[in-house]
Amino acid sequence: MEGTFGGEPVGPGPGRRTKAVRQDPAATPLLEVAAMAKSFGATKALTDGSLSIAPGEIVALMGENGSGKSTLVKTLSGVIRPDSGDIRLDGEPLAPATPRAALRAGIVTVFQEILVAPDLTVVDNLWLGSGSPLATGKNERARRAEAERILSVLCPDPPALDARVDELDLMRQQVCVIARGLLRRPRLIILDEVTSTLDVTIRDRLFAELRRLCAAGAGALFISHRMDEVLSLADRFVALRSGATVGTLDRGEATAERLVRLISGEEAAKERVRAVRATVADSRPVLEAAGVRVRPGADPVDLTVRRGEIIGLAGLEGHGQDEFLRVLAGLLPPGAGTVRVVPPDGGDAVAVRSYRQAVRLGMAYVPRDRKAEGIADVLSSLDNFSVPTLRRDSLAGVIRHRMTAKRFRDFSRTVNLAPAPRTPVGRLSGGNQQKVIIARWLATEPGVLLLNDPTRGVDLRTKHELYDLFERLADDGMTIVMLSTEVEEHLNLMDRILVFHAGSCTRELTHEEADRESLVSAYFGQRHDALAHGGPR
Template identity: 75%
Template sequence: MAGQTPLFEAAGVAKSFGATKALVDASLSVSAGEIVALLGENGSGKSTLVKTLSGVLRPDRGTVRMDGRPLALRTPRAALRSGIVTVFQEILTAPDLSVADNLWLGHGSAFTTRSEQMRRRAEAERILSVLAPDPPPLEAETGELDLMQQQVCVIARGLLRRPRLLVLDEVTSTLDVTIRDRFFAELRRRCAQGAGALFISHRMDEVLTLAHRFVALRSGETVGTVDRREATAGRLVRLISGEQAAEQRTRAARTRPTTTAPVLRARRVVVRPGAEPVELTVRPGEIVGLAGLEGHGQDEFLRILAGLRPPTAGEVHLLDQDTASAVAVRSYRSAVRLGMAYVPRDRKAEGITDVLSSLDNFSLPTLRRDAVGGAVRPRRTRRRFTTLAGTVNLEPRPAIPAGRLSGGNQQKVILARWLATAPRVLLLNDPTRGVDLRTKHELYDLFEGLTADGTAIVMLSTEVEEHLHLMDRVLVFHSGSCVQELAHGETDREALIAAYFGQRQETLVQGGSQ
């Protein structure tokens, strides 16, 4: 593509928020037919650059061109008119509107002829069927869909606008492998027809599979570009972080607890009508993974463990370590009181309050601990926050609104909040979704440190590598039932993904839930 005028080009883009320089000197280009991966740690400036290219933010300086002609991207509508369509990391839907209305939201006139309505309906059904083998009905209320189905709708809305440049900011983090691969196939097809794409993902296997070229940001500056022929995971990690890093996390095998008394037990829990009952016993110091394609029951099972939804049948018990008595989990409030904490998957909707400070978000469940004579002592709260921030490797900036933090730092605030309750059991719902590689490794170290101190962890993850290298054992769900339990070191990627589709392998472990 050398010598050709790029389809899209940004040069010297800078953006500051007061004294904070989010972008210093960001430059990149995308040619027709090319998928460019934009890489960088949380806080490197990726999201600010995306919002600038999308017309949400105005740059302080720099130029943006399409087909060599300067663009003035003063508003999102101006970006759309120029052929730039962005699918943001946040799942942006109108929950009270139907799927069909969400797909065409902001596109053309709201007053259309019957023939135009029929055309739109047919086009919406076509693009949804391309992305999903079981697409949501057009009449369904979007707010009633699960997180993955909502993301499918957002991606479909972007594709319906027939973009010349499609900007994708962490859009695969809620997709299962089937829908992700279908989307990648459609993206490749459109690029082969002359479109271009700017793709952001913290999943190294995705960018290495999809991208033609890699551009890295560090502290708001473009620090390098690598062609696909020269790219390895190690080289890209070093480019992103500026230091030597391992290509793949490995973990020394450690002895699973076998004699320690259990701390959590699920007895004949039925996730949904018609599913097989699930048995699970978790001991202190274990990390148990929950895996499967989206919508196959692992999220429901985790919420049942947390007391957030009742099972169709069966019971969940937390076991008192001193008396060995079992206490049934009847609600989330009772679960927290018994020593369990749940970290949600959707940080925006369930985890943080954007407008509140990091300190306020941290202290919500435990504020009464800082009260003396009925009055809260703010110094006590700050001391606790500083201590827990150190535990999760978070820079303690208590006054900053949580909505202004990167996704990784928001996750650390949520983790610090629940670690302040000193849980015996920590339930994690895809905790590394949308965070960079460095932060992932920091979280892995945190989780392993917690288990070394006796905390039991049950962790739902959408990343195959986490199940292979982090978990002691993995429960794989299919159609609402647990179809396999796989032990650390006794399975591989092929066997794990086969289990996602209900294909039973010889690596089944029978003894993990005794």
């Protein structure tokens, strides 16, 4: 399995792209977008979005949350109509008024949101929206064969065609969505943050298939906030800032530092180094997992977390860290063992039996899937924020809305969110949606904060704002357990890292012990020399 995880090679597989596609300046671009603009009321989401993609080229579209990327993608996909600007496909004017019109033109978009019909089977989801077998000219047997082929290309252990999609984990649901897009044989494929739920094996398989597709003359527009991914995949890089295209770099010119500077208009942020805090070792235990088994046959996990400590949960997708975090939160019952937490008012530790009880005991859980588990996107930011704490503002059954609004303003400052209390939260960028969710649970004043991949799909600036927030919370005595899919976060933020493999916690690394090689090796169940001091404690 070749490719990278956190920027480091991890073994054999699809090779990296080593040079940019050579373009004929006289050739007609596959896609041209010129001076695209779109406003939503007083909000100018896009003011001058411009880019081009040549046949055979993979272009990375980059920018911070709120820079206009999603708006540009939605105009190309026929989801929204621009106020002005031009789109040309193969030199011909294009103005897709609906998503179906974009599909007919050969533009296929796979969005960050995992758009599946949960009560349908895998094979039905893959062909969803493609028309009847009569319309496509493919009978049921041909459809199943094509579905099986594309799933096996993407996934070493593909889901069963007749399995219901809601029985699959988040990663395999995303595989189904990506496979649906590839089955449509796109002229141009747009991938909007689709890798954030994929493990390194499936991600590298997807990249290999993208390269094959583009080698046959298609084009790709790729969006990711993971710098190692765009640098390993793209031929060119187009940056948006405040709704306008601010620059383009060819592959040979691009470095992480130059891209960050282009995206943000600032010098690249220096690498974070989390200081080792001796006070953590002396603080009292607040959370304990004793003999917790997350799946049959896995080894039991024993963990004691102290006040003010940040614990990282790491591993390849689907290896047990997500289940362990949900067990801590009371969302899943453990196969064996007990989770205990010290209540906010002190006293003896209490066994956690349910999510509702965990919240009462001062625990807060921030989910991974914002759309499905975190927000009601048609409700305002204020309404989403206030749900768990609304009772505090009730007097004799009457809600005192001024108190709710004040608390929202206070916690907006805590998470560095520009308050927009009446704006539907679905209109906010992914990073600001995440800030609303985190602010909501911080307002419950938890002693233990459980974070499930909280920086997924947010830009570099917002990531660093969240890192600063988590460090401040820990310094103030809050205990944090955080699942992360990014190596850098574990190395630079965590006091300790628990690495899961095949359902068991196979390594525990302190901040001082962890380095990139030892951590990535542990993801694959391998032991690096730096780990010779011992396994999980």
